[in-house]
Amino acid sequence: MNQNRVNELFGAAEELREKGIPLYMQVKKAILASISAGRVLGGDTLPPERDLAKYLDISRVTVRRAIDELVKEDVLTQRQGAGTFVSERVEQPLNHLRSFTEVMKARGKAITSKWLDRSLGMPHEDECKALELSPEQEVVRFYRLRYADDKPMALELATIPSNYILNPFAMEGSLYDLLEQQGCRPVRAFQRLRAISIDEQRAQLLDIPELSAVLYIERTAVTQAGTPIEFTRSWFPGDSYDFVAEIHNTI
Missing domain, CATH: 3.40.1410.10 (Chorismate lyase-like)
Known part of the structure; x- marks a missing residue:
């Protein structure tokens, strides 16, 4: 796993422990913030779900739910066999x-x-x-x-x-x-x-x-x-x- 790459998305893992906000929503919010800040650009590949889950010490189900939400909103694009990408607009x-x-x-x-x-x-x-x-x-x-x-x-x-x-x-x-x-x-x-x-x-x-x-x-x-x-x-x-x-x- 490229830890620097995950850091670009999330910063410190402790930041994903906001009280009263579902964890998948915090993951989603962090990805959106990274895209808005230009740390992740259109066409960039996200790290694999298992790597994100391991780094953040959360379940893959939580990571997948956050990613699925962003795919539905056309922020992310999934290509079979290639991974998850930031949508190019x-x-x-x-x-x-x-x-x-x-x-x-x-x-x-x-x-x-x-x-x-x-x-x-x-x-x-x-x-x-x-x-x-x-x-x-x-x-x-x-x-x-x-x-x-x-x-x-x-x-x-x-x-x-x-x-x-x-x-x-x-x-x-x-x-x-x-x-x-x-x-x-x-x-x-x-x-x-x-x-x-x-x-x-x-x-x-x-x-x-x-x-x-x-x-x-x-x-x-x-x-x-x-x-x-x-x-x-x-x-x-x-x-x-x-x-x-x-x-x-x-x-």
């Missing part, structure tokens, strides 16, 4: 219109994608409504799994009217880069966010348990002329993102 502002590629590149991440669908077809009802299309107007769809540093970070399903992009295979990297090359990059967007439970198929793609809480976002973006050009539905793992927005007093 991306802080993404909601008041800037940026692509996934731009957000991740700004954080020095290596970006890759797995294509699930690139196709030309007739619009569905929700696509007609979002993009103000008639049922006879064709659209192109881009459905892909997005990775950052080889970690699944998002599922994206984007729909674009075919008069902007006729060939689905014209896009390889950033959708916004392609639209900008054609002089029709979106300049503003309306986004709707909500938490949902992920279905089995998407859970497998994102490498998370079925029914895990994820953030589902619908974005409708428009051009400088106010014409809807993009309708994107995205699924983000709940333990990977903090979405932030600046709020102003309008009074």
Whole structure:
């Protein structure tokens, strides 16, 4: 056991003997304090439960309960056969219109994608409504799994009217880069966010348990002329993102 590593988390073991507070809650509080103080960073591995229990002179059941609570809250992530990790979170502002590629590149991440669908077809009802299309107007769809540093970070399903992009295979990297090359990059967007439970198929793609809480976002973006050009539905793992927005007093 690396005692220095455990010390980073808990300091002196005597500190975990606060009267009137369940012991597992004190372990949980100590882990959270260590993360907040930056002593343990996103992606760092926690010491094994048996080592923590031995060092703190408490039962493994108590340690496991504290860790389970933090996993449920998406503070920690468990990977079978690899251990328990501090969840890596991306802080993404909601008041800037940026692509996934731009957000991740700004954080020095290596970006890759797995294509699930690139196709030309007739619009569905929700696509007609979002993009103000008639049922006879064709659209192109881009459905892909997005990775950052080889970690699944998002599922994206984007729909674009075919008069902007006729060939689905014209896009390889950033959708916004392609639209900008054609002089029709979106300049503003309306986004709707909500938490949902992920279905089995998407859970497998994102490498998370079925029914895990994820953030589902619908974005409708428009051009400088106010014409809807993009309708994107995205699924983000709940333990990977903090979405932030600046709020102003309008009074």
